[in-house]
Amino acid sequence: MPEQGQSGHDRYKALLMGFIDGELAPGERGEFEQHLAGCRECSAELEEFRKLKEVTDMVRFGEPEDKVWEVYWRGIYNRVERGIGWILASVGAILLLAFGAFKLIEGLLVDPAVSVMLKIGVSALLLGVVFLLVSLVRERIFGLKHDRYSREVKR
Amino acid sequence: MEADHAVVQRILSGEKDAYEVIVKKYQARAYRAALGWVGNTQDALDLSQDAFIKAYRALRRFDTGRSFFAWFYVILRNTCFNFLRKRKRELTISLDFAPAESVATEDEARRAEVKRQVWRAIASLPDDAREVMVLKYFEEMSYKEIAEAVGCPIGTVMSRLYYGRKKLRKALEGFYA
Structure with a gap:
């Protein structure tokens, strides 16, 4: 009503x-x-x-061809399936890179002559770089995947 | 055909593949609704896929007492809104949104022109009116379904349709006596 x-x-x-x-x-x-x-x-x-x-x-809007629908579900399934893989791979990469970074500055961190502020600053900087790096790599890989898929749909 | 809520239960109990039943059932509707928002085939296909993935991840929050499509539509609409906001652009109408049609006869040419005009008129509507027009014209949904999907009373659906059709009528004036 x-x-x-x-x-x-x-x-x-x-x-x-x-x-x-x-x-x-x-x-x-x-x-x-x-x-x-x-x-x-x-x-x-x-x-x-x-x-x-x-x-x-009189007007009926066209729909994509059958071959588009064939790859449609596969695209969804692959992304659903790989979601957990991406999370684990990202966490693993962050941990490994963070560990590497820690080893790199270990001497600096245990040195009592270096101020706490400097230690925190350097640690935060390195950790930030690690996160950014992983995020950037993921974005690049996702971008490539996405483009490939678009071409597949347009076929 | 198996009811949606039964399929959802199967998915939630670990049968990921069962999601295909849901996707195949609603893919064309999802595509058409997204097309109404973004106006071109490729974006509509991509965004409707994104929405299905988001819906899959949020499936535990689906109330099996509701219609799946009405629940899914909210996710789809938000996905399209975010896309348009990020791109900072309005609906763009690409001429490839429908498979190429033969316009060999005068009648076909006229029909193709009507289709273009319908799109232009719908594209020029404010979001709320465009939404109900898309759901009515492309999805052929009932008022009750539209009201549930959009989250407004049936009376509002009718008012928005009235406004939308007035605009459409003006745009198509030349096509009927």
Whole structure:
């Protein structure tokens, strides 16, 4: 049913849509038909919308060819399946690179002569670089995969 | 045909392959809805696939009492919105959105022109009106289904359709006497 607060005539304009599409409840349909009998504006609009419907009913939008649908599901399945693989590979790469970075600066971290601030700063910097590197590599690989898939669909 | 909620249960109990049943059932509808948002075939295919993947990952949150497509549609719509926002562009209508059609006869040429005009008119609508027009015209959904998918009362669906069809009527004035 039309929104509460709609003014009387606006409500009938909305009901007009339901009337054309056969979506009105019997009570609403009766009410609208009663209104229609006495409202020239709505009768004229109804006629216009019916003509419009005749025109738009001729139009059917094309769908992709069957071969596109064949690769469609495979694309989804592969990405679903590989999702957990990507997470594990990323976590592994981050841990290994972080460990490597730690080994690189181990001497600096255990040296009591170096200030704590410097140690934290260098550690954060290296860890940040590791995250960025892994993220960048993932993005590049994903980009390549994505392009390949697009070509496959367009075939 | 197996009910959606039964298929979802199978997926959740570890049968990943069963998701194919859901995808095959709704892929064409998902594609058409995405096409209505973004306007070209390739983006519509990519975005509808992305939405299926997101839906798969969120499947535990699906309320089996609801229609799957209505739930999925919200994910699809958000995916399309994000895409359009990231690209900072409006709906673009590419001429390759439908398979090439022969326009050998006058009637076919006219039909192709009507189709272009329908698209242009829909593309020029505000998001909320465009959405209900797409769901009505491309998906042939009932008002109840549209209201559930969009999350608004049926009366609002009718009002938005009225506004959308007025614009469409103006755009297609030359095509009927």
